Amino acid sequence: MNKILSNKNQKGPDNIIKSLCLLAVEGELAHSILLETEDTAKKGLKSALCIAKTLLCHKQGKSPCNTCTACRKIDLGSHPDVKIVSAKPGYKAIRVDDIREIRLDAYLSPNESEYKIYIISDGGLINEQAQNVFLKILEEPPLNIKFIIICESKFLMLPTIRSRTQIFELGDEHNIKFSAKIKETINQILSAIVEKNDFALLKATAELVKNKDNFSKIIKELYYIISEICIQRTKNEDMKNYPGFNNISIKRLLKIRRAIIEIKDMINKNVNTQIAVCEFCIKLGGN
Numbered sequence: 001m002n003k004i005l006s007n008k009n010q011k012g013p014d015n016i017i018k019s020l021c022l023l024a025v026e027g028e029l030a031h032s033i034l035l036e037t038e039d040t041a042k043k044g045l046k047s048a049l050c051i052a053k054t055l056l057c058h059k060q061g062k063s064p065c066n067t068c069t070a071c072r073k074i075d076l077g078s079h080p081d082v083k084i085v086s087a088k089p090g091y092k093a094i095r096v097d098d099i100r101e102i103r104l105d106a107y108l109s110p111n112e113s114e115y116k117i118y119i120i121s122d123g124g125l126i127n128e129q130a131q132n133v134f135l136k137i138l139e140e141p142p143l144n145i146k147f148i149i150i151c152e153s154k155f156l157m158l159p160t161i162r163s164r165t166q167i168f169e170l171g172d173e174h175n176i177k178f179s180a181k182i183k184e185t186i187n188q189i190l191s192a193i194v195e196k197n198d199f200a201l202l203k204a205t206a207e208l209v210k211n212k213d214n215f216s217k218i219i220k221e222l223y224y225i226i227s228e229i230c231i232q233r234t235k236n237e238d239m240k241n242y243p244g245f246n247n248i249s250i251k252r253l254l255k256i257r258r259a260i261i262e263i264k265d266m267i268n269k270n271v272n273t274q275i276a277v278c279e280f281c282i283k284l285g286g287n
């Protein structure tokens with residue numbers, strides 16, 4: 001268990017997208033998700049389309065097949081249930097009228113799929129007035145609707161929208177050079193999970209109540225690590241990077257990942273760090 005972070009784990013953006021696709025397959029994506037990336041036009045859109053394809057792919061695998069009619073239509077931009085929303089020609093912002101149009105359309109059933117998907121190509125372009133109208137849709141989301149908002153920074157969206165949205169960062173934060181102390185804490189947490197040792201978990205996280213920044217970094221990294229482990233386990237891949245995790249059931253792994261996502265949401269919603277750390281220990285301990 002000591003070398004988990006010293007391995008060259010491939011936690012690049014592609015793996016983040018894979019884990020998002022896995023969430024889509026498991027039906028764990030909220031009505032609204034936000035992909036935070038500086039590269040909204042390429043990386044953001046590519047990721048959003050990949051998630052859309054996974055949701056609508058006829059083969060219903062863990063990633064899009066890229067060959068069925070649904071996947072091909074999405075690639076060609078001709079799928080009637082996948083709409084890319086941008087500022088209208090001649091306008092610099094996505095305006096109230098644009099969001100009202102979506103609102104009317106969103107309550108109509110999908111044309112040929114299980115979901116209707118709206119990809120908002122740049123959330124930063126939705127002006128505040130329009131965001132308030134958008135919020136109304138999120139407060140009473142129509143069935144079978146997914147909004148994928150691509151945005152340079154989640155802080156460009158109103159806090160009320162953020163609190164109803166799952167936020168995923170596609171940046172290169174997985175390349176963060178962790179301090180030795182953070183690496184040690186992550187390894188202690190992973191060991192405590194493997195050994196089902198609640199006391200070790202409490203001990204590893206004790207100091208984090210005073211350090212929101214470190215806790216947030218650790219939760220992000222744990223999210224990538226556990227997602228990667230879930231992907232490897234579901235593909236029956238060799239787990240040599242994560243010794244000890246071979247013996248944990250997929251059901252428990254998914255439960256752990258869900259708990260980490262919930263803690264990530266708490267951090268995004270600015271919940272008090274002491275409460276978030278406490279919740280983390282309750283959710284991950286005792287199972």
Ligand SMILES: [Zn+2]
Nearest residue numbers: 057065068071
């Ligand atoms: Zn397909």
